Amino acid sequence: MRRFCYKCGALEKDAGPLLLGLCQRCFSDLPLLELPPEIEVVLCRDCGAFRLGGRWQRQSSQEPIKDAARQVVFDSLRVVSYTDSGRLLLRTVEVPKLQVEVEPRPEEGLVVVRALGRLHSLQKNPKFEELASKLNLKYTTCETCRLKRAKHHEAILQLRDFPSSEKRLQVQRELEKLVAQLGESDPMNFIADIKEQHGGLDYYLSTVGLGRRIAAQLKERFGATVFESAKLIGRTRDGRKKYRVSILARFM
Ligand SMILES: [Zn+2]
Ligand SMILES: [Zn+2]
The missing domain is CATH 3.30.70 (Alpha-Beta Plaits)
Incomplete structure (x- = not known):
């Protein structure tokens, strides 16, 4: 039996191996990254600490806003991976040979994410994907600074x-x-x-x-x-x- 891509009809012998019934080209149209459309970064206006996973994270950075945004993005970014157990959403550190770049642009209210990686171990060529999310900066006072002020x-x-x-x-x-x-x-x-x-x-x-x-x-x-x-x-x-x-x- 000749197997072919259910989307474009390409034969497996020309455009395979088929992945989820798709030829290599159609498969590479599937999204690699999942990122919320808006990223909210909450910073302490007194000390530059930021919220990460429900806790205040200290930092001593030359670029406190950008570094905070980067860490918040990495915390919410997920990478799609198709395995025998189905479609998984993994954290960037869990994906081998993945290249990711997070570029916060606070002056434009944006954060741009670029990645190069494979969605499936049998995918021949890694896929490049670029996404942008809205970057919302919010300023408040962290618990420690609130106690200091009081x-x-x-x-x-x-x-x-x-x-x-x-x-x-x-x-x-x-x-x-x-x-x-x-x-x-x-x-x-x-x-x-x-x-x-x-x-x-x-x-x-x-x-x-x-x-x-x-x-x-x-x-x-x-x-x-x-x-x-x-x-x-x-x-x-x-x-x-x-x-x-x-x-x-x-x-x-
Ligand atoms: Zn196809
Ligand atoms: Zn503070």
Whole structure:
């Protein structure tokens, strides 16, 4: 029996092997990529973080908008692949020998995707496809920046009894350097506020863990004596007790 392409009638011996009943040329008309017609990129206007898969993703990029758009596109882009188990939609990293290029053009409100790859292992020549989606940029404030703006704090580190103003300055520098370092690995580590208090300084810190880490460092580096206390300030929405922790560090 002579097999032929159901669409154009070409014989398999001339234009095969047939794939899904189509000759090689007709088969290559099938789309390679699936991409939503609109790509929405949500960015934090304060720090440049962007939403990816329901979470805020930090970035330190020279081109924050383009890099965010690229990652969002790669997250939603799917590649069509026909196998024995039928038509699959795969992520780009799951497709061997695929070439993909994502070119965001925020000034035109567009993102262009180009790809070269095979839809079927028996497809003779890889297919080139170019798609464009609308690029919508939305600006908001991420959770961390919202807490920073609200001066959110769970611990107050009280620095008291400095032997000299030089010492005080030295401690401050060390403390602020440490918070900056910890903030790089986790942006939830930050100083919410600083207040002069009873001849000393109060540092309002984002988390209790941060307060304890710094207190331990002050003890080690400067021989401070540290005393921690907690005050019940209410309950969380799920009914757990909520405390504000105070850590007193004395330097004399
Ligand atoms: Zn055909
Ligand atoms: Zn932010």
